[in-house]
Every structure is written in C-alpha cells, then in structure tokens.
Amino acid sequence: MMTEIELQNLVKQVSISYFNLTFQHKASFNRRLKTTGGRYLLQTHNLEFNPSMSDLPEFIGIIKHELVHYHLHIANKGYQHRDLDFKQLLQRVAGLRYAPKLSDSKKHYRLWLYRCQNQHSVYRQRRFNTANYRCVKCGERFNFIGQVNHE
Numbered sequence: 600m601m602t603e604i605e606l607q608n609l610v611k612q613v614s615i616s617y618f619n620l621t622f623q624h625k626a627s628f629n630r631r632l633k634t635t636g637g638r639y640l641l642q643t644h645n646l647e648f649n650p651s652m653s654d655l656p657e658f659i660g661i662i663k664h665e666l667v668h669y670h671l672h673i674a675n676k677g678y679q680h681r682d683l684d685f686k687q688l689l690q691r692v693a694g695l696r697y698a699p700k701l702s703d704s705k706k707h708y709r710l711w712l713y714r715c716q717n718q719h720s721v722y723r724q725r726r727f728n729t730a731n732y733r734c735v736k737c738g739e740r741f742n743f744i745g746q747v748n749h750e
C-alpha cells in the first residue's frame with residue numbers, strides 16, 4: 600500500500616512521462632470508491648483513487664485514464680468518455696478503458712490440505728475431523744497439513 604505522498608509523486612511522474620504535461624493539483628485516496636479505480640473532480644481538478652487498487656499492475660493504467668480526463672478538461676477539450684478527444688488521447692497513452700474488476704485479482708482462495716498416510720492429498724474448503732474420514736484411494740487415515748493458497 601502506498602502513501603498519499605507516493606501517490607502524488609506517481610501521478611506527477613505518469614503525467615510527465617506519458618502526457619508531457621505537469622499535474623498541478625492534488626491526488627489522494629478515497630476509501631469510499633468501491634468499483635471504480637479513480638475519479639476526476641471537475642470543480643477542484645483534483646484526482647481521487649481507490650486505495651484497494653493501488654497494488655494492482657493495472658494501477659498505472661487507472662492513473663492514465665484519470666489524467667486523460669484532467670488534461671483534456673483543463674485544455675477545454677472533450678474530456679468525457681464519449682468524446683473523440685478522450686478516446687484518442689486515451690488510446691495514445693494506452694490508458695485503461697475501464698477499471699479492472701477486483702474479483703479478477705482475487706483468484707486465490709484458501710483451502711485446507713489433508714494428506715493420507717500414502718501421501719494422497721485432499722483439499723477442502725471446510726475443515727473436517729480426521730477421525731471420521733478415510734482416503735477414498737487407499738482407505739488410510741488423513742493427517743491435517745494446514746492452510747494453503749489455491750488458484
């Protein structure tokens with residue numbers, strides 16, 4: 600998780616490297632953003648970003664997207680999604696059209712791993728009592744191994 604100072608610096612850096620323009624307003628995190636990656640505030644020209652997306656590899660793309668709104672609005676050009684200016688500039692800087700879905704990045708889930716005395720592995724979402732079950736492959740008892748990440 601990055602700090603707001605790091606966020607501010609990152610937005611400035613992306614703005615210079617991809618747009619060749621300086622970002623002169625404020626970038627901050629907003630915890631209330633749930634499904635969107637970020638937003639541009641027309642009144643203040645500030646940008647807000649979803650803190651839960653800041654660790655994603657797509658986060659730079661989210662910053663680019665919001666900077667497209669920002670720079671076009673300041674330049675008095677078409678800054679909305681439907682505008683040609685927006686589509687062209689977004690394509691030029693290769694920004695994300697939409698925020699990535701959070702569920703896609705949370706593919707990993709936790710499972711309980713058991714192994715019988717002949718090393719047959721079994722993964723279960725819930726724990727079970729090893730006294731009550733036997734391995735279907737060999738009929739031996741299970742040992743509880745622990746919690747593992749599974750794709």
Ligand SMILES: [Zn+2]
Pocket residue numbers: 664668680
């Ligand atoms: Zn947008």
Ligand SMILES: [Zn+2]
Pocket residue numbers: 715716717718719734735736737738739
């Ligand atoms: Zn077995």
